[in-house]
Amino acid sequence: MTKNVKWFFVVLVFSSLISLAFSNENVHAEKLQEGDKIPALVLCDTVQPLDLHSAREGYTLLSFWASYDAVSRQNNAALAHLAGETGQVEMLSVSFDRYASVFHATVEQDGLEDVRCFVETNGSDSEAFRAFDLKQGFTNYLVDSKGVIVAKNVTPAELASYLKK
Structure with missing residues (x-):
């Protein structure tokens, strides 16, 4: 037995x-490494009209964060202010806060009114959270005009060096 x-x-x-x-x-x-095409962004269970495969010159910076994650929030704000100083980067900021009111207060407090900010209220249960593999922490993607990932987890200093090229 x-x-x-x-x-x-x-x-x-x-x-x-x-x-x-x-x-x-x-x-x-x-799945998502440098040199890969960026996937479509699905927020709140619908494909958002965010053109991550833009034909314009320059870069798109897709930044994921949440108000409860101090590191991602600080990095997002610093990147947004740096991107705002130049016309070479269009920044798309996506928050995973469960409550839109918290998201709006954070955007105002961090001075992100000029950045295209979006909130995913489904949080870690969302399609975007899974598609961009955010379970190991929030990140960002620098995408070229062809929709190809140029860099991942970009710091403000690294973004400044990309802009000087």
């Missing part, structure tokens, strides 16, 4: 490992 239980346990563990190896999350985590 114990021999059968051991074999059952071995088969169960083995099948679990195989299923994890083929799960979408493992493939998905490596």
Whole structure:
């Protein structure tokens, strides 16, 4: 009897490992790297009219953040102010706050009125959160005029160096 239980346990563990190896999350985590095309942005369960494949010259900076995440919020505000100083970067800012009122207060407090800001009230349950693999933390993507990811997790200093090129 114990021999059968051991074999059952071995088969169960083995099948679990195989299923994890083929799960979408493992493939998905490596999905968005430099050189890849940026996917369509789905916010609040609808495709938003955000042109991430713009034909215009320059870059688009897609920044994900939330008011409850101090690092992402600070980075988003610094990038927005730097992008506002030049016409080379169009910034799209997406917050994952659950309440629009918190989002609007944060946008006002951080001085982001001139930036195209959007809120995804479905938070970590949203399609955008999964598509851009934000479970490891909020990030941003610098996208060229062809919709190709040029850089990921851009700091204000790195963005300034891209703009000097």
